[in-house]
Amino acid sequence: MLSMLRRMLPDTQLVSKTERLRASSGALLGILITGLVAGLVAGLAVGLDPALPALIAPMGASAVLLFAVPASPLAQPWSILGGNTVAAITGVSVSLLVADPFVAAALAIGIAIGLMMTLRCLHPPSGAIALTAVLGGPSIHDLGYTFVIWPVLGNSLALLALALLYNNVTGRRYPHRASLAPVDHRTRDPAPIQRIGFSSDDLDEVLKDYDAFLDIDRDDLESILRRTELRSYRRRAGDLTCKEIMSRDVVAVAPDESLRNAHVIMRSRHLKALPVTNDAAEVVGIITQTDFLDKPNWIKGEPTIGFRHRLRLIAQGASAANGTVKDIMTSPVKTIRPDASLSDAIIMFAEQGLHYLPVVAENRKMAGILSQSDVLIATLEAATKGDGRL
Known part of the structure; x- marks a missing residue:
């Protein structure tokens, strides 16, 4: 019974x-x-x-x-x-x-x-x-x-x-949108996460053959299947961790740093991203080349906050713009722990279209930064050694 x-x-x-x-x-x-x-x-x-x-x-x-x-x-x-x-x-x-x-x-x-x-x-x-x-x-x-x-x-x-x-x-996007929205580079190449395993056309053909209503969004279904694939790769990967390959001597800026100074730092040091930390060395955001290209206006070679971006900040409830890093930084920022496996970082890079991941300790303090280049070099090294680690 x-x-x-x-x-x-x-x-x-x-x-x-x-x-x-x-x-x-x-x-x-x-x-x-x-x-x-x-x-x-x-x-x-x-x-x-x-x-x-x-x-x-x-x-x-x-x-x-x-x-x-x-x-x-x-x-x-x-x-x-x-x-x-x-x-x-x-x-x-x-x-x-x-x-x-x-x-x-x-x-x-x-x-x-x-x-x-x-x-x-x-x-x-x-x-x-x-x-x-x-x-x-x-x-x-x-x-x-x-x-x-x-x-x-x-x-x-x-x-x-x-x-x-x-x-x-309460943290539920509604109307619902698929959580995995690949960055659109306006090219014919699919996103990195879509270049492995099954294709979107494969899924569409299977759903067409299935010919029944599913109580799940089609994009959500694809997201679940692709995440399952990535996690199966992680299960088969080795134990290489982020702290083993991350950059430790990290250049960071404060939220109140001027946009001009932040841009000078990035250019002079040939950096493409700067973590943003507060007085307690806690990571509160990140500022990238894309942020500088998309958000400020450029007048005589100097970044300034334009009227449209000021309105956007007001609509978000942010403080008045004053031409500082906090006006254009990405916050909250995706981070990863030092003891996380490298395969976890690869999944985050692939799923979310990221190029840099600040590595933070339990107290949210900066421990390092991980880039796609770091991951690529570590992967090549592992393949060269043939030690079975990713």
């Missing part, structure tokens, strides 16, 4: 307690605030339509998707808005045309699913929206197509707005 029950459990990855708390708290706040706002709107409109409902039950299912699995294609903004709207219109239309409630319910669900898949806005709670339009009783039927605008679209917009705010504040 116990073995049978175990087989019934879905084979899903158990997430951390923090993530479970984040998701459940988000759903709690989302439904609570949506209900309060909806109740206020319904109260104001009671003189116009006393049957106007405030909050409908399918929003609970939408909350599960928007807050617990915000990376799912089923939880994206177009999915909830398009899916719920299409389902509501379908349900109301079918209920007006078909008298038998069970036949109407079946037709509403079938047609709604077909339309949602065609319009790429599949959202499971929308099936409950279609059923509500058919089986909701006289109070829902009396609303007619008003049901589409309120409560369906009104509830959906409120819950979506809260999901946008909550997910991004």
